[in-house]
Amino acid sequence: MKTRIAFQGERGAFSEQAAHQLISASLDLVPCETFEKTFGHVTRGRAHACIVPIENTLAGSIHKNLDLLLKHRFTIVGETNVRIEHHLIALRGTTLREIRRVISHPVALEQCQKFLQQHPHLKSEMAYDTAGGVKMIVDQGWRDTAAIAGIWAAQWYRCGILQKNIEDHHENYTRFWLLRKESRKRRPSVQWPWTGRTGNKTSIVFSTRNLPGALFKCLSVFALRDIDLTKIESRPVIGRPFEYLFYIDFLGNVAEERCQNALRHLGEVTDFLRVLGCYPRG
Amino acid sequence: MKTRIAFQGERGAFSEQAAHQLISASLDLVPCETFEKTFGHVTRGRAHACIVPIENTLAGSIHKNLDLLLKHRFTIVGETNVRIEHHLIALRGTTLREIRRVISHPVALEQCQKFLQQHPHLKSEMAYDTAGGVKMIVDQGWRDTAAIAGIWAAQWYRCGILQKNIEDHHENYTRFWLLRKESRKRRPSVQWPWTGRTGNKTSIVFSTRNLPGALFKCLSVFALRDIDLTKIESRPVIGRPFEYLFYIDFLGNVAEERCQNALRHLGEVTDFLRVLGCYPRG
Numbered sequence: 001m002k003t004r005i006a007f008q009g010e011r012g013a014f015s016e017q018a019a020h021q022l023i024s025a026s027l028d029l030v031p032c033e034t035f036e037k038t039f040g041h042v043t044r045g046r047a048h049a050c051i052v053p054i055e056n057t058l059a060g061s062i063h064k065n066l067d068l069l070l071k072h073r074f075t076i077v078g079e080t081n082v083r084i085e086h087h088l089i090a091l092r093g094t095t096l097r098e099i100r101r102v103i104s105h106p107v108a109l110e111q112c113q114k115f116l117q118q119h120p121h122l123k124s125e126m127a128y129d130t131a132g133g134v135k136m137i138v139d140q141g142w143r144d145t146a147a148i149a150g151i152w153a154a155q156w157y158r159c160g161i162l163q164k165n166i167e168d169h170h171e172n173y174t175r176f177w178l179l180r181k182e183s184r185k186r187r188p189s190v191q192w193p194w195t196g197r198t199g200n201k202t203s204i205v206f207s208t209r210n211l212p213g214a215l216f217k218c219l220s221v222f223a224l225r226d227i228d229l230t231k232i233e234s235r236p237v238i239g240r241p242f243e244y245l246f247y248i249d250f251l252g253n254v255a256e257e258r259c260q261n262a263l264r265h266l267g268e269v270t271d272f273l274r275v276l277g278c279y280p281r282g
Numbered sequence: 283m284k285t286r287i288a289f290q291g292e293r294g295a296f297s298e299q300a301a302h303q304l305i306s307a308s309l310d311l312v313p314c315e316t317f318e319k320t321f322g323h324v325t326r327g328r329a330h331a332c333i334v335p336i337e338n339t340l341a342g343s344i345h346k347n348l349d350l351l352l353k354h355r356f357t358i359v360g361e362t363n364v365r366i367e368h369h370l371i372a373l374r375g376t377t378l379r380e381i382r383r384v385i386s387h388p389v390a391l392e393q394c395q396k397f398l399q400q401h402p403h404l405k406s407e408m409a410y411d412t413a414g415g416v417k418m419i420v421d422q423g424w425r426d427t428a429a430i431a432g433i434w435a436a437q438w439y440r441c442g443i444l445q446k447n448i449e450d451h452h453e454n455y456t457r458f459w460l461l462r463k464e465s466r467k468r469r470p471s472v473q474w475p476w477t478g479r480t481g482n483k484t485s486i487v488f489s490t491r492n493l494p495g496a497l498f499k500c501l502s503v504f505a506l507r508d509i510d511l512t513k514i515e516s517r518p519v520i521g522r523p524f525e526y527l528f529y530i531d532f533l534g535n536v537a538e539e540r541c542q543n544a545l546r547h548l549g550e551v552t553d554f555l556r557v558l559g560c561y562p563r564g
Contacts (some may be wrong), residue, residue: 034395057518060345060372064392067340106388110346113316125410126388215514216498218503223498232497232516232528236339246514 002028006038006047012131012153014082017226018176019051021080039068042181049077049180056084056174059107061233066205066247069179069276076203076277078178085170086112088163089134089154090146096162101125103133104148112148115166122146134159175282199278201230202259203249206270207237214269215246221265222250225258254278284310287460288320288329292433294413296364300458301333303362304564318499321350324463331359338366341389345516348487350557351461351505353562358485358559360460364376367452368394370445371436372428376452378444383407385415394430397448404428414502418443430524442447457564481560483512485531488552489519496551497528503547534558 003025007015010031028134030047032038041047052065060177069076069096086108090099102109102116109116116124127133133147146162147153153160208214215234222229231249252259254275267273287305289297292313301309312329314320323329334347351358368390373380384391384398390412391398398406409415415429420439428444429435436443490496497516504511513531528540534541537555549555 012284034392036395058345058349061342063338063340063342094345106410110316113318124412127409128388212508212510213505215511216501219498223495226494226496229497232514234514235342 002026002259003049004030004047005027006030006041006050008032008035008038008052009129009133010135010153012134012149012156014130014174015051015053015176016131016148017150017152018053018080018082018174021082022078022176022178025235035064035068039072039074039179042074042179043072049178050074051178053174054177056081056107056172058111058169058172059100063235065177066235069177069259070205070274071153074179075182076094076177076279077180078209078279079175079201079282081173081282082180084111084167084172084174085150085165086130086148086167087151087154087161087168088115088146089137089149089159090162091141091143092135092158092160094143094146094160094162094167096146098143099146099162100144101142102138102146102148103127105133108148111172112166114168115163129137133157140185150209177277178279179277199253199280201249201251201281202278203247203276204255204263204274205245205276206266206273207245208270217269218246218266221249221262221269224265225262227252227258227262251271251281284308285331286310286312286313286329286554288312288323288332290314290317290320290334291411292414292435293416294416294431294438295411296366296432296434296456297333297458298413299337299432299434300335300362300364300456301460303364304333304360304460306456317350319344321354321461324356324461325354330458332356333458333460335456336361336459337460338389338454340393340454344355345517347459348517351459352487352556355464356461357464359462359562360561361457361483361564362460363455363457363564364411364455366393366449367411367432367447368430368449369433369436370397370428370444370448371419371431371441373419373423373425374440374442374443376425376428376442376517378428380425381428381444382426383424384428384430385409385418387412387415388427390430393450393454394448397445398448413438459559460561461559481535481562483531483533483563484536484560485529485558486545486548486549486556487527487529487558488555489527490552500528500548501549503544503551504530506547507544509534509540533563 005019038050042050055061089241101123130149131153134149134157217275228251233247235245319413320332324332336345386409388408413435416435416439429481431455510533515529
């Protein structure tokens with residue numbers, strides 16, 4: 001049985017690359033139009049898991065997916081970092097001289113400003129998705145249009161690469177999480193490749209009252225036990241001014257005694273605490 | 283002399299609304315195509331200051347503007363929160379029945395999914411900018427197209443509102459910062475409206491080595507002095523794995539003794555520390 005993974009975008013998207021980086025097994029990839037539909041597929045059992053971007057080093061956190069993760073009560077079962085390399089992709093046999101228009105997701109266009117400024121005769125237009133732009137070119141047979149997308153999109157739609165690595169910053173990474181429904185079953189229908197391996201990273205979310213030193217108390221539970229944090233982010237709770245959610249990632253497995261002690265201690269000083277997942281570091 | 287403020291987008295953008303919320307004086311607003319150009323205008327002295335979005339409650343931090351702020355060494359001189367209300371805007375006299383297409387910035391389209399799902403015959407298309415979509419409709423005279431944008435865009439382009447508040451979440455705010463060049467002149471050419479008022483909020487950025495407890499030590503300098511933090515965010519330093527930048531906002535004025543002590547103490551436990559600005563809380 002193939003592992004069915006839902007993702008947002010068209011075939012050839014960076015999410016698809018992330019799925020292949022994480023899972024070596026044969027995959028059945030399910031493209032979805034929106035992030036809501038991606039999560040919905042898993043909720044309704046149409047996919048075993050979904051893979052979603054959580055954070056881009058240049059663009060920042062994708063809060064929408066953190067919200068959907070909380071709402072759907074999914075568990076993080078894996079993470080991976082994809083280096084975002086943008087290429088100029090067109091129908092095979094097309095040359096750069098024929099191109100008059102460049103289409104892509106607005107974030108990708110934004111990340112290739114230097115290239116676009118060096119080629120001022122190219123008109124840039126937005127598409128819903130990087131890979132979706134390549135699909136449009138193929139579907140419509142446009143010979144005057146190129147798309148900005150990753151190598152997977154070029155390969156999936158059998159297109160040519162007119163120019164490689166046109167991104168402004170080469171140190172551009174997106175972090176993806178693989179998410180599945182919390183399962184009470186002893187034997188899940190799909191064996192994740194790292195089953196039996198020990199997760200060494202844990203993600204949690206908690207809230208505190210907005211009192212001076214509240215966060216300091218929360219961090220003390222980790223510092224007292226020499227637990228290393230790899231990320232911290234605060235976010236106002238929507239609709240409740242002066243209350244904050246904190247997202248923290250730390251290195252450790254929830255089954256370890258020091259981590260269990262830290263989480264119990266953290267429960268004493270927070271209003272709300274949830275473990276989002278424990279998984280191998282990407 | 284009018285205060286010249288650069289912003290990204292077309293006239294009628296949410297940034298323009300932010301500028302008017304912050305500054306009661308008569309403004310000369312300078313629309314810019316990109317955030318780089320917005321900062322560039324201030325650097326080259328073509329504008330007194332710029333106003334840029336830093337964070338949206340639903341979409342997250344806009345890291346790009348934090349990067350540009352560091353790169354250009356600007357100072358934050360004010361902040362304001364704009365409630366994002368999306369309206370369906372069309373040429374005056376047009377009715378909803380005539381509309382076949384909706385254009386807007388992808389984030390705005392994303393934030394009006396419920397409305398778009400309730401009207402499946404409306405084709406949605408992306409535009410560079412919310413206000414820019416309204417401008418396109420007016421420039422082209424499109425009677426079959428509506429734009430999703432704020433009230434300011436409708437007023438600026440003298441358009442009608444077909445449906446108000448079509449955003450999915452009404453608790454949708456964007457935080458804007460007003461930024462200017464650090465000036466050594468005693469008498470700036472423009473008097474900011476809060477000159478003489480005391481800033482009660484300070485934003486800083488610092489980096490630490492990735493050692494367990496490093497952040498805890500940093501936060502202790504505030505907790506020991508009962509200084510309240512209103513935001514914390516970590517971000518990997520681009521190109522230097524395992525090093526992090528922390529952005530912190532705290533309540534207090536840099537001239538206060540306890541804040542000066544805290545910052546001096548923080549300097550002892552960080553590799554890099556910069557005060558981004560001290561300004562009245564938005």
